[in-house]
Amino acid sequence: MRRSSSLLATAIYVILSASMRRDKLAGNRAQSNRVYTRHRGAETQRNSHTMDKEIITVDLGGTQLRAARYDSALNLLAREHTLTGADDGLEAVLARIKAIIRLVMPANRERVESIGISAPGPLNSKTGVIVAPPNLPGWHDVPLGAIIEAEFGLPTYIGNDANVAALAEASQGAAQGCRHVCYITVSTGIGSGIICDGRLVTGHAGLAAELGHIPIIVDGGRVSSIELEAAGPAIARQARQAIRAGGNSDMLAVAAGELERLDARAVGMAAARGDALAVELLAYAGRIIGLGIVTVLHLFNPQIIVIGGGVSKTGELLFAPIRETVRDHALDSAFTAGLRIEAAALGDDVALVGAAALAATQGGDIDIATLDRRF
Incomplete structure (x- = not known):
């Protein structure tokens, strides 16, 4: 019964947060026209207030769970890690994810722009739903994006670990400067x-x-x-x-x-x-x-x-x-x-750096060229 109630609550999270997500992301995208000097070819103007914003990143793995906070220049401000404890079940891991995010969250939460999460696939990056990762037992169609948004009130972007690593290497690593x-x-x-x-x-x-x-x-x-x-x-x-x-x-x-x-x-x-x-x-x-x-x-x-x-x-x-x-x-x-x-x-930091790039590009929807001017 506890699991049924938990999944029902999760479903409610999805419904309630859908409109909230649209409103937030609409505001976030409107703001991004000021943040990025170029968005889909249009010249825009930087907003110095937004450039002071920070990003929370999470690396969810089958064994290790890590979180970090970066500033707009991708300087590391905070980092924490713990064991995922995947065998403890869905609810225990969700609690650990929330707890580790709180550990890297600044006292002034208004400084945080968004949250980026690297997670094992398969997952639906459009909806933020973890489908069925083999190394996370019991995770079937878990709306992690909606759960984290509802908990922290911040736009949350989720990408599978390989996609996130691609963004990291393209923005800060071996593929820097490449568009394909x-x-x-x-x-x-x-x-x-x-x-x-x-x-x-x-x-x-x-x-x-x-x-x-x-x-x-x-x-x-x-x-x-x-x-x-x-x-x-x-x-x-x-x-x-x-x-x-x-x-x-x-x-x-x-x-x-x-x-x-x-x-x-x-x-x-x-x-x-x-x-x-x-x-x-x-x-x-x-x-x-x-x-x-x-x-x-x-x-x-x-x-x-x-x-x-x-x-x-x-x-x-x-x-x-x-x-x-x-x-x-x-x-x-x-x-x-x-x-x-x-x-x-980028080695072991690839997921945390990539999750920051994922959030900064709003789930990969924005051209990575903007990261050259943001980070």
């Missing part, structure tokens, strides 16, 4: 975010750019996906299978002799030492990711591919086969002329 960007994270899963002509590509329901779930055919006919073949758990699975089949490798020694402890990090460490089997496993992952990038090239023609996430730390062991595959399989050299494939630059 694809960010790819390779970790426990594979996600992506795409910026096309300065704006985040979110699609009809905010679900666009899931590169990891592009289907591919492997092993003479088996249907798989980029993520199922090249994410961290896939690399570890393939390593364990190869060793069980008698493969000669030092990977098991790196994992302290315990096969089930052999993960993608151990594969990367062994590959860095020159272990042939580990090198081939990373090369296979790179070739699979490269095929996904070729699809992105043909659809969006980006200037730069930025790759982040834990597996990307293996460096050229992963990047070299990616580049080779892209070069070999692109339709024409015109698609790769001038293309940069680079490692992400």
